[in-house]
Amino acid sequence: MSCISGLGEDEVNSFFESSPPLKNMEEIVQKLNAFIHLLNSSAGGRRRRRIVCVTSGGTTVPLEQRCVRYIDNFSSGNRGAASTENFVKAGYAVIFLFRRGTCQPYSRSLPDDPFLDCFQFPDNTNIQVNASHVEAVKMAVMDQQAAVAEARLLKLPFTTIYEYLQMLRLIATALKDVGPCSMFYLAAAVSDFYVPWKSMTEHKIESGSGPLDIRLAQVPKMLSFLRTYWAPKAFCISFKLETDSKILIEKATKALRKYKVHAVVANELSTRKEEVVVVSSSGNVVVRCDSEKPESIVEDNLIRLIVDRHSTYIKEFST
Amino acid sequence: MSCISGLGEDEVNSFFESSPPLKNMEEIVQKLNAFIHLLNSSAGGRRRRRIVCVTSGGTTVPLEQRCVRYIDNFSSGNRGAASTENFVKAGYAVIFLFRRGTCQPYSRSLPDDPFLDCFQFPDNTNIQVNASHVEAVKMAVMDQQAAVAEARLLKLPFTTIYEYLQMLRLIATALKDVGPCSMFYLAAAVSDFYVPWKSMTEHKIESGSGPLDIRLAQVPKMLSFLRTYWAPKAFCISFKLETDSKILIEKATKALRKYKVHAVVANELSTRKEEVVVVSSSGNVVVRCDSEKPESIVEDNLIRLIVDRHSTYIKEFST
Numbered sequence: 001m002s003c004i005s006g007l008g009e010d011e012v013n014s015f016f017e018s019s020p021p022l023k024n025m026e027e028i029v030q031k032l033n034a035f036i037h038l039l040n041s042s043a044g045g046r047r048r049r050r051i052v053c054v055t056s057g058g059t060t061v062p063l064e065q066r067c068v069r070y071i072d073n074f075s076s077g078n079r080g081a082a083s084t085e086n087f088v089k090a091g092y093a094v095i096f097l098f099r100r101g102t103c104q105p106y107s108r109s110l111p112d113d114p115f116l117d118c119f120q121f122p123d124n125t126n127i128q129v130n131a132s133h134v135e136a137v138k139m140a141v142m143d144q145q146a147a148v149a150e151a152r153l154l155k156l157p158f159t160t161i162y163e164y165l166q167m168l169r170l171i172a173t174a175l176k177d178v179g180p181c182s183m184f185y186l187a188a189a190v191s192d193f194y195v196p197w198k199s200m201t202e203h204k205i206e207s208g209s210g211p212l213d214i215r216l217a218q219v220p221k222m223l224s225f226l227r228t229y230w231a232p233k234a235f236c237i238s239f240k241l242e243t244d245s246k247i248l249i250e251k252a253t254k255a256l257r258k259y260k261v262h263a264v265v266a267n268e269l270s271t272r273k274e275e276v277v278v279v280s281s282s283g284n285v286v287v288r289c290d291s292e293k294p295e296s297i298v299e300d301n302l303i304r305l306i307v308d309r310h311s312t313y314i315k316e317f318s319t
Numbered sequence: 320m321s322c323i324s325g326l327g328e329d330e331v332n333s334f335f336e337s338s339p340p341l342k343n344m345e346e347i348v349q350k351l352n353a354f355i356h357l358l359n360s361s362a363g364g365r366r367r368r369r370i371v372c373v374t375s376g377g378t379t380v381p382l383e384q385r386c387v388r389y390i391d392n393f394s395s396g397n398r399g400a401a402s403t404e405n406f407v408k409a410g411y412a413v414i415f416l417f418r419r420g421t422c423q424p425y426s427r428s429l430p431d432d433p434f435l436d437c438f439q440f441p442d443n444t445n446i447q448v449n450a451s452h453v454e455a456v457k458m459a460v461m462d463q464q465a466a467v468a469e470a471r472l473l474k475l476p477f478t479t480i481y482e483y484l485q486m487l488r489l490i491a492t493a494l495k496d497v498g499p500c501s502m503f504y505l506a507a508a509v510s511d512f513y514v515p516w517k518s519m520t521e522h523k524i525e526s527g528s529g530p531l532d533i534r535l536a537q538v539p540k541m542l543s544f545l546r547t548y549w550a551p552k553a554f555c556i557s558f559k560l561e562t563d564s565k566i567l568i569e570k571a572t573k574a575l576r577k578y579k580v581h582a583v584v585a586n587e588l589s590t591r592k593e594e595v596v597v598v599s600s601s602g603n604v605v606v607r608c609d610s611e612k613p614e615s616i617v618e619d620n621l622i623r624l625i626v627d628r629h630s631t632y633i634k635e636f637s638t
Contacts, residue, residue, distance in 0.1 A: 060391070066562035066588055068508070072379070072391045100431075101420050107434060112419075113474070115426060115433075115459040116467065127456065129446055137446065140434040148435065155432070189387070193531045203563045212512045216531040243385035244522045269385055 011220040016169075018197045019162040028156060028167060032095070032174045038151040039093045050092045050181045050310070053171050055188035056080020057099025059161040063195055063214065065202045070160075071216075073189035077102025079239075079272070079299065080187040085143075086303035087185075088152045095171055097164070099188070100157045106144040109136035161191045165222055172230035179233040180317040183310055184226060186238045187265075194219050223259040233317070235310045236261045240279075243269045252279040263309065265302070274298060278305060330539040335488075337516045338481040347475060347486060351414070351493045357470040358412045369500045369629070371411045372490050374507035375399020376418025378480040382514055382533065384521045389479075390535075392508035396421025398558075398591070398618065399506040404462075405622035406504075407471045414490055416483070418507070419476045425463040428455035480510045484541055491549035498552040499636040502629055503545065505557045506584075513538050542578040552636070554629045555580045559598075562588045571598040582628065584621070593617060597624060 022028065039049055057080065058073030077098060084105040087094050096105060111117045111133065118133040129137045147153035156171075158164045175182040193216035227236060238261045240252040245268045252266035256279055263280040276298060278285045287305060290296040341347065358368055376399065377392030396417060403424040406413050415424060430436045430452065437452040448456045466472035475490075477483045494501040512535035546555060557580045559571040564587045571585035575598055582599040595617060597604045606624060609615040 063390075064562070068393050068560065068562065068588065069510075070391055070393065071382075072389055074387050074389065104432070104434070110434075112476075113423070115423070115429075115456075116463055116474075119456075119460045120464075121457060121461050124461070127446055127448055127460070137434075137438075138440060141438045141446070142440050142443070144435055145439075155435075157431075191388075203561075211537065212535040214533045214535065216533065218530065241387065242522075243383070243387065269387065 008220050008224075012222065012225055015196075015220050016166070019166060020197060022163060022166050025166075025170070028170060029174075031154060031156070032171060035093070035095070035151060035154040036174060036178075048178075048181050050183065050314075051095070051175060051178055052087050052092045052183040052185050053095040053097060053168075053175065054080050054084050054087065054185045055097045055164070055168065055190075056084075057102035058189040059099065059164045059191050060159055061161055061191045061194040061216075062200065065197070065200050071191065071193070073191055075099070075102065075189035077104075078108065079267075081105045081108060082297055082299035083185060083187060083303055084153065086299050087307075088147050090303060090307045092183075092307075093151060094147075094153050096153060096155045097167055097171065097188070098155065098157055100159050104140075104144075104155075105147070105153065107140045110140055111136075161194055161219060162197070164188065164190065168222070168226070169230060172226055172234070175234065176231055180235065180314045182231065182234040183306075184231065184234055184236045185306070186223070186236070189241065191219055193217065221259070223261065227260050235313050237263050237265060237306060239265045239267065241267050241269060241272070245271075249277060249279065249284065252277070256280065262313065263306070272298075276302060278302070280309070327539050327543075331541065331544055334515075334539050335485070338485060339516060341482060341485050344485075344489070347489060348493075350473060350475070351490060354412070354414070354470060354473045355493060355497070367497075367500050369411045369502065369633075370414070370494060370497055371406050371502040371504050372414040372416060372487075372494065373399050373403050373406065373504045374416045374483070374487065374509075375403075376421035377508040378418065378483045378510050379478055380480055380510045380513040380535075381519065384516070384519050390510065390512070392510055394418070394421065394508035396423075397427065398586075400424045400427055401616055401618040402504060402506060402622055403472070405618050406626075407466050409622060409626045411502075411626075412470060413466075413472050415472060415474045416486055416490065416507070417474065417476055419478050423459075423463075423474075424466070424472065426459045429459055430455075480513055480538060481516070483507065483509065487541070487545070488549060491545055491553070494550055494553065499554065499633045501550065501553040502625075503550065503553055503555045504625070505542070505555070508560065510538055512536065540578070542580065546579050554632050556582050556584060556625060558584045558586065560586050560588060560591070564590075568596060568598065568603065571596070575599065581632065582625070591617075595621060597621070599628070 039051060057077040058075040061071040063069045080098060081103040084094050084096050118130055118137055120128045120130060122128055156167060158167055196217055223238060238255060238259060240255055242248040242251060248266050248268055252264040256264045263278050266277040266279055275288045278287055287298060287302045289298045358370060376396040377394040380390040382388045399417060400422040403413050403415050437449055437456055439447045439449060441447055475486060477486055515536055542557060557574060559574055561567040561570060567585050567587055571583040575583045582597050585596040585598055594607045597606055606617060606621045608617045
């Protein structure tokens with residue numbers, strides 16, 4: 001089968017078969033179904049509500065089964081968190097599939113050490129927020145709680161590449177019926193290389209005897225699977241991060257063709273907070289933050305563009 | 320020189336010479352000096368105050384200079400955070416050298432998502448703590464702020480192995496004059512293997528062409544250096560974590576002899592929250608949490624034992 005389609009079915013199947021199973025799969029499925037159910041019922045007679053799965057943060061690759069050491073991808077999760085806020089603002093329901101410990105929606109303005117810096121108990125009983133952090137705390141508490149309470153935000157955490165890919169498959173399957181109103185916005189930094197679970201050492205690798213050689217296999221490219229089998233009608237945005245600006249657009253364009261996604265957001269590591277390039281079949285668009293507004297972030301304009309493109313996609317799909 | 324002492328001076332020197340320099344070194348040195356100055360002045364006429372450097376969390380090893388991928392050591396930082404609280408309670412000043420994003424002292428009882436779960440703004444203006452989390456929030460805010468305000472806690476974050484080892488050296492040097500009243504409690508999970516900075520690729524490693532082979536060099540063992548050169552009079556506790564209980568005590572005993580530390584705390588990954596073994600020249604002591612007290616953690620009894628041993632050490636040193 002893999003010879004015919006070229007999508008690497010064998011590798012993908014063997015990846016999932018050999019993965020350690022999700023520990024809390026039932027709980028995740030329940031949360032997902034409840035969220036989608038609420039979404040459908042709240043839409044009522046109005047136009048069908050849109051839903052986006054935003055992935056955020058890096059996946060880990062364990063080097064030992066009883067894991068002490070692992071390979072990780074650097075990602076603060078800022079892009080995913082800021083994009084989530086903008087999608088909620090634009091009326092989307094967001095499934096935020098995030099790496100544990102990375103940046104959370106509505107929490108970007110909090111200081112690094114919020115419990116040390118934001119609060120006081122002046123009379124030992126009643127809590128107060130320090131004046132300099134009132135807006136940041138209100139946003140993290142009120143805006144976030146409102147989004148969750150109104151079924152506009154579902155947060156699902158992952159750590160390893162095994163968890164991430166199994167959860168992404170669950171979400172895609174659950175969203176299949178939403179069709180073109182669903183979107184995948186794949187901002188997570190997914191490992192390209194891993195140690196297959198079955199060839200992994202059980203115990204901690206011993207140190208003390210010279211250099212260590214590690215051979216890493218390539219993670220099968222799941223994006224083709226998502227597009228072809230898991231959620232073929234969904235609008236799909238992937239990301240490309242490079243440190244070398246010279247090869248960035250070329251690699252993003254290649255990814256656009258190879259995975260048949262609707263757009264690739266190209267970022268360079270050192271300038272990613274000021275500028276991205278949206279690469280699609282209709283050409284490349286540079287998106288920047290508004291230099292006049294000090295509060296402006298690149299995600300404000302990026303999500304506006306992506307939402308417009310999604311609207312066009314839904315219209316074209318229904319005609 | 321390395322032939323004579325056997326400590327590997329050449330490797331250590333070349334590690335530091337080739338490390339990317341600390342970005343905020345001046346700021347760290349200023350904070351350290353101010354903290355130690357306050358400590359000396361607050362001790363006043365009383366007996367000299369004790370100081371401990373608690374290291375906590377795992378160090379990362381970048382695989383690329385403009386780092387996207389890195390190897391990490393699993394460590395929640397729970398041990399270091401809980402130990403810090405107990406040291407403060409026992410009258411110590413604590414320098415908490417911690418991995419960014421890991422568990423913080425006084426914050427162990429907070430839920431995973433505190434801004435979603437702990438607070439409310441019932442009238443849109445004044446904040447309230449939900450009844451179920453009042454004690455956890457008070458501890459994270461009041462106890463932590465008191466410890467910092469009274470110069471009993473200085474928090475210094477690191478991410479990479481390069482930052483960690485340079486900061487550890489700075490702290491050891493700053494504490495040299497404190498002599499036997501100083502302690503190093505090395506609970507951080509320090510990488511054993513790394514890619515030397517100069518042999519590291521500048522840009523993101525390209526994927527797409529088969530498996531990736533990585534050769535990792537051993538990180539020079541700095542513990543011998545700490546004991547011999549940096550802080551020879553300090554009381555020194557190191558940690559040994561294994562996943563295989565069969566080799567744990569043997570490896571801890573070897574480390575005790577090799578690095579000439581005063582004790583090694585041996586933990587097994589799966590039971591580390593219930594039990595540790597303190598391995599020292601006076602024999603092995605099993606330390607557990609009190610099974611009758613539901614709030615009891617193993618660090619309560621562990622720090623009691625370590626503080627006793629430190630007291631004996633100080634007495635023996637002065638006679």
